Structures are given as C-alpha cells and as structure tokens.
Amino acid sequence: MTKLKLLYVDDEKVNLTNFTIAFRTKYQIYTANSGQKALEIVKNNNDIAIIITDQRMPGMTGVELLQHIKKYNKDAIRIILTAYTEVADIIDSINKGHIYQYIVKPWVENDLLQVLDKASENFLLVRENKRLVQELEEDISERKRMENELRGLYKELQRLSVRLIEAQENERKRISMELHDDIGQNLIALKLQFNNFCFQLESSDKDKRQEAATIINSTLQRTLESTRTICQNLWPVIIEKFGFDLALKEFLDNFSRDYGIDVVLGSIHIQEYFSKHDQHQLYRILQEIVNNIGKHSGTEKIHFDTVNRADSLCIEITDFGCGFDMPDLAESQQEKGCLGLTTIRERVTILGGTIDIQSWREKGTRFTLLLPHSGALSTLP
Structure with a gap:
C-alpha cells in the first residue's frame, strides 16, 4: 500500500x-x-x-x-x-x-500516532468522497449528453419518418401517373385501334387490315415494355430469376437507351460476394445513383467500374457532366424534401460500407462505394 x-x-x-x-x-x-x-x-x-x-x-x-x-x-x-x-x-x-x-x-509518540491515524482516515475519506462526487458528476454529465444525443436522434428519426412518408406518397403518385399517362393511354389507343381493325375486317382492302394489325402490335409492344419498366423499378424480379449481375447489366443497357448516355462498363462479378438481401440493397443504391446522373448531370458518358478485393467490393461511377457543390446539393435536397442522397447513404450504412462523393463544376462527379463482402452471411442458417 x-x-x-x-x-x-x-x-x-x-x-x-x-x-x-x-x-x-x-x-x-x-x-x-x-x-x-x-x-x-x-x-x-x-x-x-x-x-x-x-x-x-x-x-x-x-x-x-x-x-x-x-x-x-x-x-x-x-x-x-x-x-x-x-x-x-x-x-x-x-x-x-x-x-x-x-x-x-x-x-507522546503513541498519542501522536493515534492522531495521525485518525487524520489519515479523515484524509482518505474526504479524498474518496471527492472521487465519488466527481464520478457522479461525470455520470450525470454523460447521461445528459446521451439524453441530448437521443433527443437529437429521435428528432432526426421523426424527420426521416415524415420524409419517408412523403417519399412513399410521391412514389405512389409517380406510379399512378406512369400507369395513367403511359399504360393507360396505350390501352385507350389499343381499344381505338382494335375497333378500327374490326372495321377493316369488313373491308376487302388487305393492305389496310395489315396496317391496322401492325399498329396494334406496335402499341402492344410499347405497353409491354412500359409495364416491364414499371415492374423493374418497383421490384427487380430479374435478380431472382437470373441473378444480380445480369439484372444490373440489363438496367444499365435500358438506362443507356432511355437517356442516350453511353455507359462504359467492364465485366460484372458481384452477386457471388453478397447475400440476396444485400443484392437488393446494392441494386437500389446503384439504380438511384445512375438515375440521378441521367436526370441531372447532362453527361454523355458514364464510366462504371468494379474492383473485387480480398474482402470488399469497390464500385466507382463517374460522369462528365455539370457537377455540383456538395453544400448546395444538401441544402437543395432539404428544401425540396428529397430523400435521394440521404437514402443512398443510409442504404450504404446498412451494408456496412462507405460512400465518397466528389464533384467538380462543369467537370463531373465521381461516386466511390466500398462495401464489405457478405456472401458468407447468406450461407448461415
């Protein structure tokens, strides 16, 4: 001692x-x-x-x-x-x-020794009391800090919940408009074209009947493609049927065709490293990033690169469009109640990864995702 x-x-x-x-x-x-x-x-x-x-x-x-x-x-x-x-x-x-x-x-030595013993006990008692008081004050301070942090997290959760509900309503509205403006209009056109075809059946003009049948077939094809696009945006069924790699390639091919943007794509070997659940999360992340590029960047080309490391996957998506300032983007999204970048970051966090976004005005933007492999998790009971 x-x-x-x-x-x-x-x-x-x-x-x-x-x-x-x-x-x-x-x-x-x-x-x-x-x-x-x-x-x-x-x-x-x-x-x-x-x-x-x-x-x-x-x-x-x-x-x-x-x-x-x-x-x-x-x-x-x-x-x-x-x-x-x-x-x-x-x-x-x-x-x-x-x-x-x-x-x-x-x-007298013995008398003084007794005094010193009592004085020592008193000193140690006071020192221990001070230590306990300090620990208590630190505990109270830490508790207050945690309470403030929890209140902040609760407010953030409430804010995200409101924005999530708004996003769901906007998504329903978007789907409704697509069904009405695209498939709905195509079905109306099909009905009129079918009536015209029936009328042409009574005619002896073979060329007009053929023309009516061709128009009906073309409209049916457009309706089928629109339905597939809507279903793909709602739930990528192709992942379940043919796997993530093929689903991602098809999405990028359709994106390139729809937006007129050239996608420079290397070989894709992703699905074997991620569980089914994580594949869906990753698909949504990439879908959100690429669609935002198509809507806002004004680029004519995208580089889409993947590098598989020992225990992680690195995905780098680069456009050569208008770029943006990160603070301006965050403020703009907050004002508009958008969940785009927030949703991407949250999905990346769920996967245990990180995302780095670098952008330069009039030069383009680079998204770098680093995601740990989870393929082994899918084999667990």
Missing part, C-alpha cells in the same frame, strides 16, 4: 530527526526547518496528505504558514504543534489556519 505523504515543519533540527525516526515506517516524511522551505515543498508536492507545523518559528508562524499552504493544497489535514498554550494562538489556528487538531509539546 502506498504511504501517505506527511510534511513536518519545525525550526529545531532535533525535533525533525526524532519525528522522522518515529513515523517513517508508516508515512513518507518530508521535513522543513522554516515556513519558506515548507511552502516550496508543498508547491512541488500537491498530494501531501498531512501537514504538522510548529507554531512559534522565526520569520513565519505556524498559523501563517497554514494560511499560505491552503492556497496550494486545500485537502491536506493541518495540525499545529507547540509548547505554548496561549488562547490567542488557539483561536488563530482554528479561524485562520483551519487546523484539524491542536497538539501541545512535548508530544
């Missing part, structure tokens, strides 16, 4: 020697023969537990010394030791020096 530090101050050298011999086995003893030397020791040792000082010393009394020491060490137990018993000295010791005990010389 570490010994407590004790400072003994007395202008008589023999008293310093006798005190050190008597108590050195139990305490780490420091001695000083003047108040000035005692102050230097206290300044260099702020963990002294007990200070015993003679009252009548040349240059500085014991009470004056304890007054000065209190500025540097408030926790030390202070004891006055003197051969004089003037009432004024006792009152000064109590009022100014804040002493723990007043002892009259000559001291």
Whole structure:
C-alpha cells in the first residue's frame, strides 16, 4: 500500500530527526526547518496528505504558514504543534489556519500516532468522497449528453419518418401517373385501334387490315415494355430469376437507351460476394445513383467500374457532366424534401460500407462505394 505523504515543519533540527525516526515506517516524511522551505515543498508536492507545523518559528508562524499552504493544497489535514498554550494562538489556528487538531509539546509518540491515524482516515475519506462526487458528476454529465444525443436522434428519426412518408406518397403518385399517362393511354389507343381493325375486317382492302394489325402490335409492344419498366423499378424480379449481375447489366443497357448516355462498363462479378438481401440493397443504391446522373448531370458518358478485393467490393461511377457543390446539393435536397442522397447513404450504412462523393463544376462527379463482402452471411442458417 502506498504511504501517505506527511510534511513536518519545525525550526529545531532535533525535533525533525526524532519525528522522522518515529513515523517513517508508516508515512513518507518530508521535513522543513522554516515556513519558506515548507511552502516550496508543498508547491512541488500537491498530494501531501498531512501537514504538522510548529507554531512559534522565526520569520513565519505556524498559523501563517497554514494560511499560505491552503492556497496550494486545500485537502491536506493541518495540525499545529507547540509548547505554548496561549488562547490567542488557539483561536488563530482554528479561524485562520483551519487546523484539524491542536497538539501541545512535548508530544507522546503513541498519542501522536493515534492522531495521525485518525487524520489519515479523515484524509482518505474526504479524498474518496471527492472521487465519488466527481464520478457522479461525470455520470450525470454523460447521461445528459446521451439524453441530448437521443433527443437529437429521435428528432432526426421523426424527420426521416415524415420524409419517408412523403417519399412513399410521391412514389405512389409517380406510379399512378406512369400507369395513367403511359399504360393507360396505350390501352385507350389499343381499344381505338382494335375497333378500327374490326372495321377493316369488313373491308376487302388487305393492305389496310395489315396496317391496322401492325399498329396494334406496335402499341402492344410499347405497353409491354412500359409495364416491364414499371415492374423493374418497383421490384427487380430479374435478380431472382437470373441473378444480380445480369439484372444490373440489363438496367444499365435500358438506362443507356432511355437517356442516350453511353455507359462504359467492364465485366460484372458481384452477386457471388453478397447475400440476396444485400443484392437488393446494392441494386437500389446503384439504380438511384445512375438515375440521378441521367436526370441531372447532362453527361454523355458514364464510366462504371468494379474492383473485387480480398474482402470488399469497390464500385466507382463517374460522369462528365455539370457537377455540383456538395453544400448546395444538401441544402437543395432539404428544401425540396428529397430523400435521394440521404437514402443512398443510409442504404450504404446498412451494408456496412462507405460512400465518397466528389464533384467538380462543369467537370463531373465521381461516386466511390466500398462495401464489405457478405456472401458468407447468406450461407448461415
């Protein structure tokens, strides 16, 4: 057990020697023969537990010394030791020096040892109490910090929930408009064309019948393609049937055709490294990124590169369009209530990966995704 530090101050050298011999086995003893030397020791040792000082010393009394020491060490137990018993000295010791005990010389070793033992217990008790109070204050501070953080997360969750509901409603509205404007109009056209075809059946003009049949076939093909596109956007069934790699290639081919943007694509080997669930998440991430490029970048070409590492997949998507400033984009999305970039980041986080976005005005944008492989997870029960 570490010994407590004790400072003994007395202008008589023999008293310093006798005190050190008597108590050195139990305490780490420091001695000083003047108040000035005692102050230097206290300044260099702020963990002294007990200070015993003679009252009548040349240059500085014991009470004056304890007054000065209190500025540097408030926790030390202070004891006055003197051969004089003037009432004024006792009152000064109590009022100014804040002493723990007043002892009259000559001291008796056993009696002084009992005083020191009690003083040590008192010092350790005060120190432990301070430690507990500090821990309690730290716990309270940490609890308040966590409560504030939880409140912030709750508000963020509420905000995201509202935006999610709005996004769902917007998605329903978009699907409804696509069904009405695309498939609905095609079906109306089919109905009119079919009536015309029926009318041409009664005619002897073979060319007109053939023309009507060709128009009906073309309209049916457009309706079928529109239906497939809507279904693909809602749920990529092709992943279930033919796998992620083929589904991604078909999506990029359709994107290139629909937007007139050249997609420079290397070989794709992704599906074997990810579970089915993660494949769907990754498909949505790439779909969102690429569609945003098609809608907003104004680029004529996209580079789509994939690199499989030992335990992760790196996907880099680069366009050469108008670019943007990240702060402006975040503010714009917040004002419009868009979930685009937020949704992408959240999906990447779900996959345990990271996404880095770099953009330059009039030069283009690069999206870099780094995703840990999860293929082994899909084999677990």
